Amino acid sequence: MWKFTVRRILIMIPQIILLSVLIFILAKMMPGDALSGLIDPNIDPDTIEEKREQLGLNDPWHIQYVNWVKDLFQGDLGMSFFYKMPVTELIGQRIVNTFWLGLATLILVYLIAVPLGIISGRYNNTWADQLITGYTYIGFATPTFIFGLVMLWIFGFYFGWFPTGGSVTPGLEPGTMEYVLSKINHLLLPAISLALIGTVSTVQYLRNEIIDVKQQDFILTARAKGAPESRVYNRHILRNSLLPIAAFFGYEIVGLIGGTIFIEMIFSYPGMGQLFMESIVARDYSVATSLVLLYGIATIIGTLLSDIILSIVDPRIRIK
Amino acid sequence: MSKDVVIMSEQIEESHESPSGLKVLWREIIRDKLALSSLILLIVISIGVIIGSAILDYDEVTKVDLFNTHAPPSSENWLGTDYGGRDVFGQLIIGTRNSLAIGVLVTLMSGFIGILFGLIAGYFGGTIDNIFMRILDFFLILPFLMIVIIFVAIVPKYSIISFSLIMTAFLWMGTARLVRSKALQERELDYVNAAKTLGTSNLKIMLTHVLPNLSSIIIVNMTLSLAGNIGIESGLSFLGFGFPESTPSLGTLLSYATNPQTLEYRWWIWLPAAILILILMLSVRNVGEAFKRATDARQRRG
Numbered sequence: 001m002w003k004f005t006v007r008r009i010l011i012m013i014p015q016i017i018l019l020s021v022l023i024f025i026l027a028k029m030m031p032g033d034a035l036s037g038l039i040d041p042n043i044d045p046d047t048i049e050e051k052r053e054q055l056g057l058n059d060p061w062h063i064q065y066v067n068w069v070k071d072l073f074q075g076d077l078g079m080s081f082f083y084k085m086p087v088t089e090l091i092g093q094r095i096v097n098t099f100w101l102g103l104a105t106l107i108l109v110y111l112i113a114v115p116l117g118i119i120s121g122r123y124n125n126t127w128a129d130q131l132i133t134g135y136t137y138i139g140f141a142t143p144t145f146i147f148g149l150v151m152l153w154i155f156g157f158y159f160g161w162f163p164t165g166g167s168v169t170p171g172l173e174p175g176t177m178e179y180v181l182s183k184i185n186h187l188l189l190p191a192i193s194l195a196l197i198g199t200v201s202t203v204q205y206l207r208n209e210i211i212d213v214k215q216q217d218f219i220l221t222a223r224a225k226g227a228p229e230s231r232v233y234n235r236h237i238l239r240n241s242l243l244p245i246a247a248f249f250g251y252e253i254v255g256l257i258g259g260t261i262f263i264e265m266i267f268s269y270p271g272m273g274q275l276f277m278e279s280i281v282a283r284d285y286s287v288a289t290s291l292v293l294l295y296g297i298a299t300i301i302g303t304l305l306s307d308i309i310l311s312i313v314d315p316r317i318r319i320k
Numbered sequence: 321m322s323k324d325v326v327i328m329s330e331q332i333e334e335s336h337e338s339p340s341g342l343k344v345l346w347r348e349i350i351r352d353k354l355a356l357s358s359l360i361l362l363i364v365i366s367i368g369v370i371i372g373s374a375i376l377d378y379d380e381v382t383k384v385d386l387f388n389t390h391a392p393p394s395s396e397n398w399l400g401t402d403y404g405g406r407d408v409f410g411q412l413i414i415g416t417r418n419s420l421a422i423g424v425l426v427t428l429m430s431g432f433i434g435i436l437f438g439l440i441a442g443y444f445g446g447t448i449d450n451i452f453m454r455i456l457d458f459f460l461i462l463p464f465l466m467i468v469i470i471f472v473a474i475v476p477k478y479s480i481i482s483f484s485l486i487m488t489a490f491l492w493m494g495t496a497r498l499v500r501s502k503a504l505q506e507r508e509l510d511y512v513n514a515a516k517t518l519g520t521s522n523l524k525i526m527l528t529h530v531l532p533n534l535s536s537i538i539i540v541n542m543t544l545s546l547a548g549n550i551g552i553e554s555g556l557s558f559l560g561f562g563f564p565e566s567t568p569s570l571g572t573l574l575s576y577a578t579n580p581q582t583l584e585y586r587w588w589i590w591l592p593a594a595i596l597i598l599i600l601m602l603s604v605r606n607v608g609e610a611f612k613r614a615t616d617a618r619q620r621r622g
């Protein structure tokens with residue numbers, strides 16, 4: 001197990017280095033640099049050139065790259081020339097919102113997937129199973145952003161059950177009960193929209209897994225020994241089928257990353273996805289590249305976690 | 321398991337001729353009512369939008385008319401007009417054509433790269449396979465949506481060609497992985513060894529021996545990714561990073577719904593486009609699922 005884990009972590013290192021190089025190249029390809037926003041046009045070009053020299057913008061690219069990485073390790077992601085504040089601080093304001101959205105979605109994904117998957121797998125080929133399979137089939141083909149729009153239209157505007165934007169009602173004092181409730185209230189509709197689409201692959205996986213395990217010999221043995229049906233399912237089948245699902249949470253996070261950008265845009269939810277879109281429109285590229293780096297590292301770590309947990313749960317993977 | 325294989329191979333020998341891959345796919349479609357009606361619907365929609373966009377005056381549709389903005393549906397504008405006074409129904413027709421065209425184009429291009437990449441990695445195996453798979457793993461960890469948006473934002477001369485190239489560059493991995501795993505299995509088989517002993521060049525074996533044997537799974541894979549690509553394109557256009565606004569796509573019409581007023585009171589602008597995207601994606605998927613069953617002899621209906 002340790003061998004697999006160590007090897008898996010070693011694979012991760014070149015990936016992160018490559019990712020940082022790619023993002024550095026992207027940052028260099030973008031029009032304008034840190035100075036184009038800082039200095040007003042009246043300053044004479046020689047002074048700008050001097051500043052450039054000072055900041056190391058005229059150095060060869062590999063020295064610039066090393067400096068950039070050094071800054072990264074010190075938590076310095078540069079300045080946002082649009083918001084006029086350090087990128088770290090700017091992302092810090094938004095990361096909490098995206099974190100709560102992601103967590104709420106993840107919880108909902110499992111709350112929906114586990115019962116539906118169990119019903120569908122245990123009573124397969126009944127009307128309940130057909131209903132659930134139909135839902136997963138349509139859910140697979142539905143893009144998150146269309147579903148989010150329709151949900152906002154129906155439940156946000158038409159029925160008015162949920163707030164239609166923001167992450168909290170303005171004017172509330174942080175720390176009070178009302179503040180927390182308002183946060184949850186704003187979070188609910190985006191998280192439900194994301195979860196209802198994000199959960200379908202897990203439902204399907206659980207269903208297939210249960211149907212698969214159901215037909216194996218040890219289940220026959222358990223039944224032959226006279227174990228009651230509830231014990232067969234709870235002790236024997238679910239224990240085998242739920243473990244891989246639980247281990248998937250890392251992949252689940254990776255899958256949600258693209259969805260949060262759409263959902264945050266549609267529900268005007270002030271998270272990192274919305275910040276990314278704003279920074280692209282404002283051509284605030286130091287923010288945009290930092291966010292790509294962050295999401296990329298989140299993807300790498302999410303896959304890593306799931307790979308390692310899966311290798312513990314399912315020893316067959318380790319042999320590969 | 322091995323007994324089953326023996327029995328199956330005996331049966332195949334008895335029937336002398338096994339049906340060709342394409343015939344099997346076609347037979348499965350005919351047997352599956354849902355897939356057949358989806359296919360017919362797709363053909364009808366495609367022909368409809370091609371003829372429709374040929375009849376429609378393109379300049380007329382994209383002409384801005386500030387005296388007639390946000391008009392509700394009428395006999396003149398069947399689905400009303402958008403914020404620039406442009407006819408929504410006309411945009412819907414042209415948008416469907418554009419979305420379908422870019423979907424097919426991106427699917428073909430990424431399929432081509434994926435097949436090439438997977439075939440080389442799988443056929444040669446060993447070190448080449450190792451290197452290729454590390455490259456593929458790297459592409460898989462990139463946050464697709466963000467990278468594509470950044471590329472679209474920084475490409476100097478942005479056009480439909482560069483848009484489809486950018487999409488292709490980050491969408492070939494699925495096909496490549498599938499083709500590679502199948503090619504790894506194929507290269508162990510006797511016919512490949514026989515061809516090698518006869519002195520056939522590697523290139524010829526790959527293209528004329530291995531590739532035809534993979535054709536049906538490639539068709540399945542590309543059909544299913546066509547459905548996904550239509551969704552991805554409309555998503556990018558929705559965010560404003562797909563087609564430029566002068567060439568409407570279904571996503572462009574949906575992006576008008578980011579205006580809360582339009583979302584709440586003017587459903588005729590965005591809802592038809594949303595339904596059309598769903599219909600297209602579901603139909604393509606239905607056809608793809610039928611193909612998928614056809615490639616697995618145990619699940620076939622036909």
